Amino acid sequence: GAGVSQTPSNKVTEKGKYVELRCDPISGHTALYWYRQSLGQGPEFLIYFQGTGAADDSGLPNDRFFAVRPEGSVSTLKIQRTERGDSAVYLCASSLGGRASGEQFFGPGTRLTVL
């Protein structure tokens, strides 16, 4: 079976532009997570979805960041007015059931570079 996939694998944009990052979770996984990983750091939690709803968005750094999961499967992370500090690898993970104890399966990430 397919794992978590993320597109694009790399995205280069200019400061001030809008970007969308896509995540396809493992089929049947109801929980979906977005993380941001900067060089030399661990993944930083951004947002968690259970089904279509954002159950915890406390990690989103500011209102330029927004994520949706309209049909409870694919999710899109949207960043408006990008800044150089947004450059990082954005990771998506999914898990079955979404319990705190659940093992998360990670995608390969999207490397975002803001020039």
Add this chain to the structure above:
Amino acid sequence: AQKVTQAQTEISVVEKEDVTLDCVYETRDTTYYLFWYKQPPSGELVFLIRRNSFDEQNEISGRYSWNFQKSTSSFNFTITASQVVDSAVYFCALSEAGTGGFKTIFGAGTRLFVKA
């Protein structure tokens, strides 16, 4: 507040040596979960183990073993007879059940180099 500290930034060993990766956590919750993930050079994080706060039994899986001690808030990971393929960044992580439990906090990671 949740916090995970991995004090060792990088460790370098020679193949066949044993190596222990340290993890210290902070939480106010009585029910929580601890994890270790491996991030090889290819980049994708891979789940290794999960422990809940009520189970302090140590666990062994092949060359890997984990020592969970609530008294010292530590969850250390030992690789016995290390191999070159063990070279990766290893992350310790924590999630708390009391807050809904889905927010997972990762440590900064320990980069392990295993030389042939």
